[in-house]
Amino acid sequence: MALTGMREVLAQSLQELMEQDERIIVMDADLATANGTFGLRKIFPDRAIDVGISEANMASMAAGMSAYGMKPFIVTFTAFASRRICDQLAISCSYAKQNVKIIATDAGVTAQTNGGTHMSLEDIGIVRSIPGTVVLDMVDGIQLKKALPVIHEYKGVVYVRMVRKETPDVFDESYEFNLFKGTKVKSGKDLTIIASGIMVHEAIMAEAELKEAGIDAEIIAIHCIKPIDQDIILESARKTGKVITLDNHNIHGGLYSAVTEVLSEKYPVHVKGIGIKNHFGEVGSTRFLMEKYGIAKEDIVREAKILCGN
Template identity: 60%
Template sequence: MEMRKVLCSVIEELMHKDESIVFMDADLAEANGTMPLRTIFPERAFDVGISEQNMAGMAAGMSAYGMKPYICTFTSFASRRICDQIAISMAYAKQNVKIIATDAGIAAETNGGTHMSFEDIGVLRSIPGITIIDVADEFQLREVLYKTVDYKGVVYIRITRKEIPKVYDENYKFNLLKADVLKEGKDITIFSTGLMTSFALEAASLLKDEGIDVEVISVPTIKPIDRDTIVNSLKKTKKAVTIENHNVIGGLYSAIAEVSCREFPSYIRALGVQDHFGEVGTMNFLREKYNMTVQDIVNECKKMLSLN
């Protein structure tokens, strides 16, 4: 199922249960699949127009009066465009706001570089008190929305809009403070997040055919990050590759490397966007452009295993 359909369905369910929830779009309800909410909840779901900073300020104000606001727009507009409002009106003011950021990274595809956020995690991770979650599939999205509805503080939920390969199933349970060990292994660890997680599993399967035992760890919550699971895996494999739909500066790689440097120094290499702006293209084209394919993951793991 498309991620935007899951988003609308779960938010509708939550709004039926809790009258304090309000939902705001910034002229992108059709694109993000949330237009039905306006018909069902005309007094609690609305469009603020192309004014994302105003939407962020409104959400902070509503939170101050005890409501549970969700704001939804493309990732580029949900991060860099409203960074000051997130930092001051939301985080500094200790408000409870959920930010649904869609079309993460290369998922923006033909919307091109202006709409392709490769820096959002890095920008927001440096703001105190923010929770950042990069969602891997529709089952994880459902769980993230259920488990964060009453979570205190600013929660940034990074998703794609369209259908992506499944990683989990209907029995999956999300723990905000824990990474998921999807496959145990002893030779090398692949840390993945969001869109890239299914490709990490594919790469591990190919490497298994070559006799390489890969541990695959999905890290949905980039902040606060699960240090224990990361360190336990590094102590076992001593080497790791990170893969993310984001600039390797400031995102998953940076977060993993910070943990490693402090607690268990290890060989770690980064796959993802190597400090570039985005461009127009299909997802497959962009994965090849930025060396984010399954074969790229396989090759990088082999390079790491050749290090002494």
């Protein structure tokens, strides 16, 4: 699979949107170089702003700008886009019904050597719990490019979780983005694997090994964790009767929680959650951390075989 630089896609897509809509404001909190958006300041000096290391203030500024008809995008690491500005997201943005987009980079273990303080494994749970929010976990650069114009048109608080650096492409240019609908990446009859973000690629790699073991796995890519696509989850669960969820996030509050909330009420089946279990992050490569926390391809294959009785 080809690799795409996510921050390059982000910067290019924001530039195109800013050229089309002069109401768009992009704000960074001293991380424009890291997130790839520094170049926007040269093109739009009045609409690409560095607020300094003051993320809560940035969120409040975005809410104020929205109240005056502007369309603010705030860009920072996931830890600062969720934990640090939770109150501002809840009250200034969502409670006040403002039109604010939060671009949160370095999702989960992809923060790598930035370590535990900069590695948010709970951001989805935090933002999901705030009424009125939409929570997305981008799969690859192609999806991000297709998603941003749609997100721009949606009025409300949208939290976009993404990898900052390169990530493998799952989709190709024929992919069509639907804000609230998941995607069936592969059909299968024995087991449903539901994944978001970088875990979709991990599911694809695991599926190849499961096929050799005689397990026909269905793969569902969920980019919109709130509100989640109940129809695609229920359709697949009814067919296979067994579900595994894959989180680059704490097992509490993320995709596993969202999926089991649907299935426990509407179609109870056995669901195995693969995700971070009660840990803070630490320094390490993405692959090292995935293996340490039990969310790598090998862990998916092992748990799938157990679930299927192999």
